[in-house]
Amino acid sequence: MPAKGGAKIPDVAIVGGGLIGLSIAWQCAQRGLVVSVFDDPRERGASEVAAGMLAPVTEVQYGEEPLLRLNIASAKRYPSFIGELEAHTGVDVRYRRCGTLMVARDSDDNAELAEVFAFQQTLGLEVERLRSRQARELEPGLAPSIRGAILAPNDHQVDPREMLAALRMACVSARVTLTDERVTRIELDDDRVTGVETVSGIAPANKVVLAGGAASGRIEGLPPEVLPPVRPVKGQLLHLAATGMFGVGDRNIRGLEVYVVSRTNGRIIVGATVEEMGWDTTVTAGAVHELLRRAYEILPGITELRFVRSLAALRPGTPDNAPLLGDSSIEGLIMATGHYRNGVLLAPITGDRIAELVATGAAEGLEAFSPDRFVKGAVA
Amino acid sequence: MPAKGGAKIPDVAIVGGGLIGLSIAWQCAQRGLVVSVFDDPRERGASEVAAGMLAPVTEVQYGEEPLLRLNIASAKRYPSFIGELEAHTGVDVRYRRCGTLMVARDSDDNAELAEVFAFQQTLGLEVERLRSRQARELEPGLAPSIRGAILAPNDHQVDPREMLAALRMACVSARVTLTDERVTRIELDDDRVTGVETVSGIAPANKVVLAGGAASGRIEGLPPEVLPPVRPVKGQLLHLAATGMFGVGDRNIRGLEVYVVSRTNGRIIVGATVEEMGWDTTVTAGAVHELLRRAYEILPGITELRFVRSLAALRPGTPDNAPLLGDSSIEGLIMATGHYRNGVLLAPITGDRIAELVATGAAEGLEAFSPDRFVKGAVA
Numbered sequence: 169m170p171a172k173g174g175a176k177i178p179d180v181a182i183v184g185g186g187l188i189g190l191s192i193a194w195q196c197a198q199r200g201l202v203v204s205v206f207d208d209p210r211e212r213g214a215s216e217v218a219a220g221m222l223a224p225v226t227e228v229q230y231g232e233e234p235l236l237r238l239n240i241a242s243a244k245r246y247p248s249f250i251g252e253l254e255a256h257t258g259v260d261v262r263y264r265r266c267g268t269l270m271v272a273r274d275s276d277d278n279a280e281l282a283e284v285f286a287f288q289q290t291l292g293l294e295v296e297r298l299r300s301r302q303a304r305e306l307e308p309g310l311a312p313s314i315r316g317a318i319l320a321p322n323d324h325q326v327d328p329r330e331m332l333a334a335l336r337m338a339c340v341s342a343r344v345t346l347t348d349e350r351v352t353r354i355e356l357d358d359d360r361v362t363g364v365e366t367v368s369g370i371a372p373a374n375k376v377v378l379a380g381g382a383a384s385g386r387i388e389g390l391p392p393e394v395l396p397p398v399r400p401v402k403g404q405l406l407h408l409a410a411t412g413m414f415g416v417g418d419r420n421i422r423g424l425e426v427y428v429v430s431r432t433n434g435r436i437i438v439g440a441t442v443e444e445m446g447w448d449t450t451v452t453a454g455a456v457h458e459l460l461r462r463a464y465e466i467l468p469g470i471t472e473l474r475f476v477r478s479l480a481a482l483r484p485g486t487p488d489n490a491p492l493l494g495d496s497s498i499e500g501l502i503m504a505t506g507h508y509r510n511g512v513l514l515a516p517i518t519g520d521r522i523a524e525l526v527a528t529g530a531a532e533g534l535e536a537f538s539p540d541r542f543v544k545g546a547v548a
Numbered sequence: 549m550p551a552k553g554g555a556k557i558p559d560v561a562i563v564g565g566g567l568i569g570l571s572i573a574w575q576c577a578q579r580g581l582v583v584s585v586f587d588d589p590r591e592r593g594a595s596e597v598a599a600g601m602l603a604p605v606t607e608v609q610y611g612e613e614p615l616l617r618l619n620i621a622s623a624k625r626y627p628s629f630i631g632e633l634e635a636h637t638g639v640d641v642r643y644r645r646c647g648t649l650m651v652a653r654d655s656d657d658n659a660e661l662a663e664v665f666a667f668q669q670t671l672g673l674e675v676e677r678l679r680s681r682q683a684r685e686l687e688p689g690l691a692p693s694i695r696g697a698i699l700a701p702n703d704h705q706v707d708p709r710e711m712l713a714a715l716r717m718a719c720v721s722a723r724v725t726l727t728d729e730r731v732t733r734i735e736l737d738d739d740r741v742t743g744v745e746t747v748s749g750i751a752p753a754n755k756v757v758l759a760g761g762a763a764s765g766r767i768e769g770l771p772p773e774v775l776p777p778v779r780p781v782k783g784q785l786l787h788l789a790a791t792g793m794f795g796v797g798d799r800n801i802r803g804l805e806v807y808v809v810s811r812t813n814g815r816i817i818v819g820a821t822v823e824e825m826g827w828d829t830t831v832t833a834g835a836v837h838e839l840l841r842r843a844y845e846i847l848p849g850i851t852e853l854r855f856v857r858s859l860a861a862l863r864p865g866t867p868d869n870a871p872l873l874g875d876s877s878i879e880g881l882i883m884a885t886g887h888y889r890n891g892v893l894l895a896p897i898t899g900d901r902i903a904e905l906v907a908t909g910a911a912e913g914l915e916a917f918s919p920d921r922f923v924k925g926a927v928a
Contacts, residue, residue, distance in 0.1 A: 408833050453788050454851025457840035460833055471834025478855050 178204040180526050181364050181373030183351040183387065186215035187328060187512055188504055189379035190335035191519030192526075194253075197342035199527045204373065205339065206366060208350035213381050214511055215328050217481035219405055219429045219437040220262075221420050222246060222513045223323040225293045226270045228284070234536035235490045236291065239510055241533070242517035243322065249516035250326070256341060259334035261326055262431055268323035268420040269298075269307055271314050273465050277424055278315040285318050295320050307417035309469050325420055325429050328512050347371070353389040354378070354501065361500035365389070375500040375526055382482035384505035396492050397542050398506045400447055400482035404455040405439035408473040417467075426462035428470070436473060438463045442509075449480045483508050486542075493518065493537040494525065502526060503539040558584040560906050561744050561753030563731040563767065566595035567708060567892055568884055569759035570715035571899030572906075574633075577722035579907045584753060585719065586746060588730035593761050594891055595708050597861035599785055599809045599817040600642075601800050602626060602893045603703040605673045606650045608664070614916035615870045616671065619890055621913070622897035623702065629896035630706070636721060639714035641707055642812055648703035648800040649678075649687055651694050653845050657804055658695040665698050675700050687797035689849050705800055705809050708892050727751070733769035734758070734881065741880035745769070755880040755906055762862035764885040776872050777922050778886045780827055780862035784835040785819030788853040797847075806842035808850070816853060818843045822889075829860045863888050866922075873898065873917040874905065882906060883919040 180196055182189045185207030196203045207213075224239035250263040272278035281297075288295045296319040303317035304310045339346060349366035354376055356362060363372035378384050378396065385398035410430075421428045429437040441455045456478050463470045486492065486506035491514065496503050504522045507514050525531035560576055562569045565587030576583045587593075604619035630643040652658035661677075668675045676699040683697035684690045719726060729746035734756055736742060743752035758764050758776065765778035790810075801808045809817040821835045836858050843850045866872065866886035871894065876883050884902045887894050905911035 406833075411830060450791060451855045452851060453786075453840055453843075453853045453855045456836060456855045457844060457851065460837035461841070463833075464837060471832060471837065473833045475831045475833045475836045475858050477857075 176202055178202045178345070178373045180204070180375040180377060181206065181371060182377045182379055183354070183364060184213075184379035184381055184384070185209070185346065186213045186379070186381055187332060187335065187515040188381070188507060188518050189377070190332065190339055191515040192377055192379060192504055192522045193344045194335055194338050194342060195519040195523030196526055197339065197344050199523055201527060204345040204347060204371065206347045206349055206351045206364060206371070209348050211350065212481060214403070214481045214483050215332055217403070217405065217479045218328045218512050219427065219439045220326045220328045220512050221268070221323070221427055221429050222325060223268050223320070223420065224513060225288060225295060225320040225323050226268045226318065226422060227509070228288060228291065228293070229489070230287065232489060233291070235510070238517060238533070238537070239513055242514045243324070245516040245520065246324070246326070249519070253331070253334050253338055257334045257337040259330060259337060261330040261334050262433070263324065263326045264432065265324045266419050267319060267321040268422060269303060270318040270320065270422050271303060271310060271466055272316045273313065273423055275315055280424060281316055281318055288318070293320070294322055307419060307421060309417050309467050310421070311466055311468050314466065323420060325431070326512065327431055331512070331515075351380070351387065354387055356389060356498060359497070359499055361498055375502060377502045377504050377522060377526065379504040381505065381511070382484040384484060390498070393543055394496050394498055394501070396503055396505055396539060397487055398484045398492070401485035401508065402443040402445045402448060402480060403440040403483055404443070404451060404459070404478060404480045405437055406456065406459050406478050407476040408436040408438060408470065409476050410434040410436060411472060411474055421467060423462060423466045426459060426466070428463055428467055435476070438470070447482070449482060451478045451480045483511070491518070491537055492539040493522065494531070494534045494539055496539050556582055558582045558725070558753045560584070560755040560757060561586065561751060562757045562759055563734070563744060564593075564758070564760035564764070565589070565726065566593045566759070566761055567712060567715065567895040568761070568887060568898050569757070570712065570719055571895040572757055572759060572884055572902045573724045574715055574718050574722060575899040575903030576906055577719065577724050579903055581907060584725040584727060584751065586727045586729055586731045586744060586751070589728050591730065592861060594783070594861045594863050595712055597783070597785065597859045598708045598892050599807065599819045600706045600708045600892050601648070601703070601807055601809050602705060603648050603700070603800065604893060605668060605675060605700040605703050606648045606698065606802060607889070608668060608671065608673070609869070610667065612869060613671070615890070618897060618913070618917070619893055622894045623704070625896040625900065626704070626706070629899070633711070633714050633718055637714045637717040639710060639717060641710040641714050643704065643706045644812060645704045646799050647699060647701040648802060649683060649797075650698040650700065650802050651683060651690060651846050652696045653693065653803055655695055660804060661696055661698055668698070673700070674702055687799060687801060689797050689847050690801070691846055691848050694846065703800060705811070706892065707811055711892075731760070731767065734767055736769060736878060739877070739879055741878055755882060757882045757884050757902060757906065759884040761885065761891070762864040764864060770878070773923055774876050774878055774881070776883055776885055776919060777867055778864045778872070781865035781888065782823040782825045782828060782860060783820040783863055784823070784831060784839070784858060784860045785817055786836065786839050786858050787856040788816040788818060788850065789856050790814040790816060791852060791854055801847060803842060803846045806839060806846070808843055808847060815856070818850070827862070829862060831858045831860045863891070871898070871917055872919040873902065874911070874914045874919055876919050
């Protein structure tokens, strides 16, 4: 079916204009492809709420080594990705190589940090174990009760909202078509994708990338065995602001239950809850209370900060906490979703590898993240 | 000096368009006076932030019996005042005769409640002492750990923002001139008031009522001994909202350190800090944390409520916590300020009595609140 007005059918339609969708779109356009992105800007996705901590080392989990390798590869790609993005747009996305300090509130926490540290060492990660006094020398705002810490010098931060704005600009410059409409359905013809449907009608495309975050799991048009097993996982966080009297430290600071990210513009993010609440995005008094309590335990001066607002968004969770990246069993339909808590961190490598897959039909290093891995009878 | 365009010089200019200033203005206009009110609507005063608890009985303090009598007189005036206001404007100001339940978190609190209850009884106030189970039968949302309570059936609530809106409408209907400019100076000619100065120039008036809340203490133009000893006392509070799962009880509920006011529109107010911070109105993370913690101790279900926002404003504090009501030593200059934590409650009686004073030169029952009582050598 020819497109209206004889315009060329896009090589690829991307469902979702968050950090993942836009990174893929931009990288596809850089490879000479004709790209359309669809998203409703009124729907606030996880990218707009995320704190932007880039912390593969301090977030490492037992049993998730393939994800760790992908996270680290993306963290290494960050400087060049941001460099290109800033060169194309002039936007300062507040990428800061600040490092992260993971602290123990009490001796129980410190015992847990010792285990985490041992695991990080077996993985060959760059970490340093600090005593309480060493940690407080680095970050004088830490509570005197802190028992110990791990310094991860390569866990950094970025401002996801600025990065979104920059990616939108970069996409427009690269002639990506951005359509401010949500995709309601993916159009198939037998086992082949043919385009996407929005409120304005059907937009044909040769390939489709599903990068819709939490909403990916309820997109219409796909057979049940192809629909990605992505569920919404609610996260709430707080925005505080430095006042004349007090600023929080230079590094990302995290306890076992909370993290505090200080941006260069004086904004301080306290995050984040992890809640299985379906599609609910209510900002609750209980979450505000808990986040402030936990932050106060490690950084007591937080009480002097200005309270700006609280926010909530839905992460795209998956059964094994790893994303779905690669071809689906529908010809031309590629998955790039389920990034759970790692969406900001994984945007550069997802952009690179999925664009490569769209352009060439192949991409390296995505085997462990095959969308088929959850299908019954599939070989892991 | 004739006013511009030959318009009549107002009988009275009122400095401040909060609940106090507008109540006076409306009552003056009802008595046939020509009235001007001056306020900058961009400056958010205490009236716009107040929770609107009308609680003379549960807020009673030792040594403040004259203030208690004035508070009770104003509480008794409330139904007719609101009735007239709603009849004139059609605005529902959410006046609710809900009663207030004062609860003890633990046995220390309960010992304190016993003393408060004994004091309330010596004053002849209508109060009822409740056991924990009785309190929880009335308000099932109370924490099981509550040790006891006092029910004050005549401590009610109103929505101060709706009341402000209604008073503005009532004033406009009654031909009060509302000028959206802050008074920068009170104009005197020897020992007589002649008008007020705003950014637009001097507005002459035969009498001036200073009803500027916390800002009354730094108005220009007055000799030091006349300037009211009013200081800003910061209060922070939270707006929460009922969700499908949970609403807080029907009554005002207060502990010794926090109160929770549920409006009929589902809004729930948690207040309030009392802070001596000068002119600072920063909303702090520490206050949000403390208010939520204290509310949670008596109403644990509060965690399920939606967090809407936090606010701060400045109450007009005075050396003895009582307002300054009546003639000053400057002819034609009347004080109606320093209402501290009782501004919403005292608006009706302040409106009545100060309007009477403006119209007739005399008013009953204000002796204890004479503005001169703080002047050195004055007889109490």
